[in-house]
Amino acid sequence: MTQLRAFRQQTVPPWRRAVLKVGSSLIAADGGGLSTRYALGLAQFITACHASGREIVLVSSGAVAAGRLLLKDHSHEDTSSAARQAMAALGQTQTVGLWQRLLDIPLAQVLLTHDDLRNRRRYLNARATLSELLRHRVMPVVNENDTVAVDELTLGDNDNLAAIIAALVDADMLLIATDIDGLYTADPRSNPEAEPVNEVPELTPEIMAMAGAAGSSVGTGGMRTKLEAAQKAGAAGIETILFNGRDSEVVSLLSRDLLHGTLLRTKATRLQARKYWLRHVPAVPGHIEVDAGAMRALNEEGASLLPKGILAAEGQFQRGDMVEIVGPGEHGALQSFARGISQYNAAEINRIARCHTREIKPRLGYSFGENVVHRDDLALVRELDLTTGDL
Numbered sequence: 001m002t003q004l005r006a007f008r009q010q011t012v013p014p015w016r017r018a019v020l021k022v023g024s025s026l027i028a029a030d031g032g033g034l035s036t037r038y039a040l041g042l043a044q045f046i047t048a049c050h051a052s053g054r055e056i057v058l059v060s061s062g063a064v065a066a067g068r069l070l071l072k073d074h075s076h077e078d079t080s081s082a083a084r085q086a087m088a089a090l091g092q093t094q095t096v097g098l099w100q101r102l103l104d105i106p107l108a109q110v111l112l113t114h115d116d117l118r119n120r121r122r123y124l125n126a127r128a129t130l131s132e133l134l135r136h137r138v139m140p141v142v143n144e145n146d147t148v149a150v151d152e153l154t155l156g157d158n159d160n161l162a163a164i165i166a167a168l169v170d171a172d173m174l175l176i177a178t179d180i181d182g183l184y185t186a187d188p189r190s191n192p193e194a195e196p197v198n199e200v201p202e203l204t205p206e207i208m209a210m211a212g213a214a215g216s217s218v219g220t221g222g223m224r225t226k227l228e229a230a231q232k233a234g235a236a237g238i239e240t241i242l243f244n245g246r247d248s249e250v251v252s253l254l255s256r257d258l259l260h261g262t263l264l265r266t267k268a269t270r271l272q273a274r275k276y277w278l279r280h281v282p283a284v285p286g287h288i289e290v291d292a293g294a295m296r297a298l299n300e301e302g303a304s305l306l307p308k309g310i311l312a313a314e315g316q317f318q319r320g321d322m323v324e325i326v327g328p329g330e331h332g333a334l335q336s337f338a339r340g341i342s343q344y345n346a347a348e349i350n351r352i353a354r355c356h357t358r359e360i361k362p363r364l365g366y367s368f369g370e371n372v373v374h375r376d377d378l379a380l381v382r383e384l385d386l387t388t389g390d391l
């Protein structure tokens, strides 16, 4: 490739929690199996972030590329789903092993499919697991569960998965490490005139049209899936940066929040994005009725809803459903004052209503946590300007 114009240096917006996506091209460079060559610099970056109290969820590709060499009769031509899935299963342990060797941080392997994340209950379960891991300062290492995800494997879409995970864990930033310096106005591998794009204020169709396919034999989605990921993250109010994980200087500068790459901004704020979502997810029939104390705590103190303040649940809703929350209104009538995602189904709520949180487990035999509706999943009617509040 001829010499391209360099990206200018810019400052990375402040962040505390980020999803770092590392492409196959970085940990298993073209056909050669796993290698520490580029992973080492990225591991140093992760270590520096961890040491400064930042949290990283690592979305690491590379299982197929790593597994390919380990299959006895490995053949680059054998691209059947079953062969790629076998490679992925074999390569996955190697990939996590590689990161564990390079990092003195406890790692937890998390394998997910897009289907899992479309299912509300599994989405909540994944979110609870990831936040518990982060709370314990364990770094989740996420990949697609290739063994069962045929579509995803053909699409090879860890970029989009990383964006969904960023929204799931409420990250401040999505960091995508790849084998090229950033976004160019065209694929520089076929267009030597391509210009670097340092900053994208908004992902317009013109920007999306700049993206071409993958550049290496192991990478899959190319720039297109990275821009799609930035779009998804942006809709959730999360900004994305694209940088070259092969360039040790670029990676080391990133530890000092200096970027040589592309910053993809978003106009949505995190709060707006969440409120938008809470406003647009339809509530299921039914509600949770709370007492005056809980109503006040939710309305005035920004509290989560605990079982203690709940009087009853009405309807047949499931864990993960969006439900109305009602409390005492004027003249003894019930008033709908909030809505949120319930962590328990209606029957479970009726068994734990009025209880102290420590009673949840003894009563149900299990627990999905102390909050029936977490503050992050709750919007007050007055914030949403939804209705007059009448049921």
Ligand SMILES: Nc1ncnc2c1ncn2[C@@H]1O[C@H](COP(=O)(O)OP(=O)(O)O)[C@@H](O)[C@H]1O
Binding pocket: 022, 023, 024, 025, 026, 177, 178, 179, 180, 182, 183, 184, 185, 186, 187, 188, 189, 210, 211, 212, 213, 214, 215, 216, 218, 219, 220, 221, 222, 223, 224
């Ligand atoms: N407009 C563009 N700007 C930069 N890279 C592009 C562009 N269009 C396509 N590409 C290609 O996308 C590749 C990165 O994607 P990919 O190979 O899937 O990597 P990864 O394994 O990191 O996901 C680059 O190497 C480059 O050839």
Ligand SMILES: N[C@@H](CCC(=O)OP(=O)(O)O)C(=O)O
Binding pocket: 022, 023, 024, 025, 060, 061, 062, 063, 064, 065, 088, 143, 144, 146, 155, 156, 157, 158, 159, 218, 219, 220, 221, 222
């Ligand atoms: N899940 C697959 C690859 C998925 C993928 O998106 O790959 P890449 O384009 O290199 O990020 C694997 O681990 O090999």
